Amino acid sequence: GAVVSQHPSWVICKSGTSVKIECRSLDFQATTMFWYRQFPKQSLMLMATSNEGSKATYEQGVEKDKFLINHASLTLSTLTVTSAHPEDSSFYICSVLKDTGANVLTFGAGSRLTVL
Amino acid sequence: AQRVTQPEKLLSVFKGAPVELKCNYSYSGSPELFWYVQYSRQRLQLLLRHISRESIKGFTADLNKGETSFHLKKPFAQEEDSAMYYCALKASSYKLIFGSGTRLLVRP
Numbered sequence: 001g002a003v004v005s006q007h008p009s010w011v012i013c014k015s016g017t018s019v020k021i022e023c024r025s026l027d028f029q030a031t032t033m034f035w036y037r038q039f040p041k042q043s044l045m046l047m048a049t050s051n052e053g054s055k056a057t058y059e060q061g062v063e064k065d066k067f068l069i070n071h072a073s074l075t076l077s078t079l080t081v082t083s084a085h086p087e088d089s090s091f092y093i094c095s096v097l098k099d100t101g102a103n104v105l106t107f108g109a110g111s112r113l114t115v116l
Numbered sequence: 117a118q119r120v121t122q123p124e125k126l127l128s129v130f131k132g133a134p135v136e137l138k139c140n141y142s143y144s145g146s147p148e149l150f151w152y153v154q155y156s157r158q159r160l161q162l163l164l165r166h167i168s169r170e171s172i173k174g175f176t177a178d179l180n181k182g183e184t185s186f187h188l189k190k191p192f193a194q195e196e197d198s199a200m201y202y203c204a205l206k207a208s209s210y211k212l213i214f215g216s217g218t219r220l221l222v223r224p
Contacts, residue, residue, distance in 0.1 A: 032210065041125075043202070043214045043215060043216040043217055046211055046212070046213075049211075093159075093160070097210050104150075105162070105212060107159050107161065109159045
């Protein structure tokens with residue numbers, strides 16, 4: 001399957017600052033990547049679909065101005081949490097769909113954000 | 117509404133005992149269902165999907181449309197099966213809806 005790398009794996013920031021999380025597809029050119037969010041002891045919630053060369057598609061209830069997604073190349077998508085607040089503290093996970101026929105996602109290891 | 121329900125947060129069994137992780141779904145169309153697993157300190161990965169009707173690491177799952185279920189089963193649990201298991205439903209295009217997960221603990 002595809003190899004997906006996320007960076008940083010964890011980050012602590014002050015309230016009001018912005019944090020950028022990178023998701024790289026190391027061995028596959030991904031036109032589409034997905035960003036999920038996971039609260040402690042809860043399920044993964046799809047935040048947005050990142051499309052290479054175009055605007056991301058956000059799920060209902062996800063603030064696009066709060067969570068900026070950029071997919072400038074076929075191997076890199078970034079998620080920027082702007083003006084972070086403690087309630088944004090969460091585990092952010094990206095994934096890549098390599099085999100469209102099988103609908104199988106390959107996940108990154110996730111990035112844990114803690115906002116103080 | 118599209119929904120995946122995993123009623124058990126924790127399932128604890130002894131090694132060698134049978135395991136059944138429950139998953140029920142709500143979907144108006146023809147469902148595609150998956151089981152993903154996350155071992156300790158590892159990333160989420162695909163375990164199996166109902167379309168392929170395969171057995172992976174001794175686990176099987178049968179789609180029961182009448183009961184809207186996709187329970188994950190293994191006849192004899194091993195300690196290395198201890199992990200977090202997520203049932204997922206393909207809702208549209210590439211969108212997956214995940215259940216809340218069940219932590220399986222296999223005791224020696």
